[in-house]
Amino acid sequence: MSRRPGEHPEWCAGGHxxxxxxHRAQPVTLDAxxxxxxxxxxxxxxxxxxxxxxxxxxxxxxxxxVARQQLxxxxxxxxxxxxxxxxxxxxxxxxxx
Numbered sequence: 001m002s003r004r005p006g007e008h009p010e011w012c013a014g015g016h017x018x019x020x021x022x023h024r025a026q027p028v029t030l031d032a033x034x035x036x037x038x039x040x041x042x043x044x045x046x047x048x049x050x051x052x053x054x055x056x057x058x059x060x061x062x063x064x065x066v067a068r069q070q071l072x073x074x075x076x077x078x079x080x081x082x083x084x085x086x087x088x089x090x091x092x093x094x095x096x097x
Contacts, residue, residue, distance in 0.1 A: 008023055009023055009044060011025045011042060012024065012025060012044075013025055013026040020046060021045070021046025022043060022044065022045055022046055023043070023044040024041055024042070024043050024044075025041055025042035025043075026041075027039050027040065027041040028040045028041075034059065035058070035059055036056065036057045036058040036059055037056075037057045038054065038055070038056050038057075039054070039055040039056075040052060040053070040054050041053040041054075041055075052085075058070070058074060
């Protein structure tokens with residue numbers, strides 16, 4: 001869908017969130033008390049491409065060996081998430097009846 005210059009997509013939060021040719025949605029925050037937080041924001045760059053910006057905060061164990069294990073597991077899980085997201089974006093869109 002094409003828009004006139006200066007128009008925001010319908011999902012765009014507008015205001016101070018947009019700048020430098022970007023459009024940003026209102027962030028969605030998921031809290032898991034004691035575990036961490038995820039903040040997800042839909043963004044359209046100045047080149048027109050869209051992406052999801054994900055900020056993740058994870059509570060780490062105080063014991064160094066356990067914290068390192070958590071980080072390794074997190075890295076592996078994030079690799080899986082990126083692979084799935086890339087696969088989903090490469091597939092043709094499905095029609096919903």
